[in-house]
Amino acid sequence: MTGKTLNRGPFPATRMRRMRRQDFSRRLMRETILTPSDLIYPMFVLEGKGQRESIASMPGVERVSLDLLQQEAKHLSSLGVPAIAIFPVTEQDKKTLDAKEAYNPNGLAQRAIKAIKDAAPEMGVITDVALDPFTTHGQDGIIDAEGYVLNDRTVETLIKQAQSHAEAGADVVAPSDMMDGRIGAIRQQLEAAGHINVCILAYSAKYASSYYGPFRDAVGSASNLKGGNKFTYQMDPANRQEALHEVALDLQEGADMIMIKPGMPYLDIVREVKDQFGAPTFVYQVSGEYAMHMAAFQNGWLDQEAVTLESLNCIKRAGADGILTYFAKYAAERLNS
Ligand SMILES: NCc1[nH]cc(CCC(=O)O)c1CC(=O)O
Numbered sequence: 001m002t003g004k005t006l007n008r009g010p011f012p013a014t015r016m017r018r019m020r021r022q023d024f025s026r027r028l029m030r031e032t033i034l035t036p037s038d039l040i041y042p043m044f045v046l047e048g049k050g051q052r053e054s055i056a057s058m059p060g061v062e063r064v065s066l067d068l069l070q071q072e073a074k075h076l077s078s079l080g081v082p083a084i085a086i087f088p089v090t091e092q093d094k095k096t097l098d099a100k101e102a103y104n105p106n107g108l109a110q111r112a113i114k115a116i117k118d119a120a121p122e123m124g125v126i127t128d129v130a131l132d133p134f135t136t137h138g139q140d141g142i143i144d145a146e147g148y149v150l151n152d153r154t155v156e157t158l159i160k161q162a163q164s165h166a167e168a169g170a171d172v173v174a175p176s177d178m179m180d181g182r183i184g185a186i187r188q189q190l191e192a193a194g195h196i197n198v199c200i201l202a203y204s205a206k207y208a209s210s211y212y213g214p215f216r217d218a219v220g221s222a223s224n225l226k227g228g229n230k231f232t233y234q235m236d237p238a239n240r241q242e243a244l245h246e247v248a249l250d251l252q253e254g255a256d257m258i259m260i261k262p263g264m265p266y267l268d269i270v271r272e273v274k275d276q277f278g279a280p281t282f283v284y285q286v287s288g289e290y291a292m293h294m295a296a297f298q299n300g301w302l303d304q305e306a307v308t309l310e311s312l313n314c315i316k317r318a319g320a321d322g323i324l325t326y327f328a329k330y331a332a333e334r335l336n337s
């Protein structure tokens with residue numbers, strides 16, 4: 001090193017740091033701005049009154065009865081969160097092999113829809129169309145003697161479930177089951193029944209992910225599943241082109257919105273789907289993603305506010321028009337403050 005002069009090279013005409021130097025110019029060049037309007041809050045609902053249960057693997061998330069759901073809906077509405085996605089916790093004795101509780105007009109999900117609409121009519125209500133909360137084995141469909149999930153037999157039941165949600169007042173039905181042809185079948189049924197303005201949010205590229213563990217604890221399907229998996233219908237995490245194929249089919253069949261799930265490990269898929277189709281694209285930051293963030297926050301290893309908002313902002317930057325996240329309420333509170 002001694003005796004050598006520093007070669008500075010040509011004087012830089014472009015200094016990228018000029019625009020980063022002050023807050024005003026950082027704000028002017030910011031490409032992605034997260035707002036409460038980007039967020040959808042998934043909520044677990046329970047029977048009863050004044051009931052509130054915590055979920056060990058999802059600190060800060062609770063299962064709540066319908067009266068508390070109504071209070072939450074009003075609060076979320078005042079924060080500017082546009083929609084709630086509801087997930088019923090079905091009592092064990094209502095689970096059957098044919099999952100008929102899924103389309104009970106007085107079922108918990110159907111009453112939850114009405115409860116939200118009564119309390120906060122402006123709140124968008126999104127329902128989960130899938131059979132796993134209603135089957136004794138925790139699979140998303142009707143099974144044969146070998147335990148294989150039967151596609152067309154399951155779709156027959158999903159149609160009834162979606163229609164019952166529409167009749168209860170759902171704005172959006174969201175099939176999360178990954179049966180083939182269900183979007184077209186549900187669309188046809190809704191049209192025939194006069195529910196022409198009910199939207200379909202298709203979980204189009206839903207991967208067979210191990211990040212769903214805490215959700216299965218939350219809805220109580222983990223114990224029913226008995227260590228089983230969903231590899232015969234959900235997608236292999238190794239696949240990319242298959243996701244594009246799935247999205248293309250769901251859009252052809254009449255989906256209004258499509259979803260990629262999980263979120264953060266799958267943002268390459270989000271970008272590609274958004275670029276290729278340009279349709280309203282949603283991302284589910286799932287229970288396992290929430291759990292690992294919370295574990296780090298609770299240990300003091302990561303800063304909760306900064307990391308939460310960064311994670312959501314990055315999902316939006318990747319191409320999401322909206323994000324289902326258990327951080328929706330927290331993030332909207334932070335964004336409003
Ligand atoms: N139809 C089931 C369903 N709907 C939403 C989730 C997962 C959501 C999450 O992990 O937050 C799952 C779990 C699964 O497929 O087993």
Ligand SMILES: [Mg+2]
Pocket residue numbers: 178179180181204246249250
């Ligand atoms: Mg499909």
